[in-house]
Amino acid sequence: MEAIAAGVLIPFRCTTGRCGDCIVRVLGGGENIPPLSAQESYRSGDRVISGFRLPVAVSSAAM
Ligand code: FES
Numbered sequence: 001m002e003a004i005a006a007g008v009l010i011p012f013r014c015t016t017g018r019c020g021d022c023i024v025r026v027l028g029g030g031e032n033i034p035p036l037s038a039q040e041s042y043r044s045g046d047r048v049i050s051g052f053r054l055p056v057a058v059s060s061a062a063m
Helices: 038-048 055-062
Strands: none
Touching: 038 055
16 A cells, blocks of 8 residues: 555555556565565465565455
């Protein structure tokens, strides 16, 4: 949600980590991202292996 609030254009719908619309590829700084939650893993599927994460789910996990 911080990226969206900062003006980064990311498609999103649910804002709770349920739809998967906001999935983005992490290009750097992955060491600062919390571990994958079960819900995020379910929604991201195999794309997690390629470095994709759900920003909304990551923000929720960090709180
Ligand atoms: S907006 Fe639904 S999972 Fe990101």
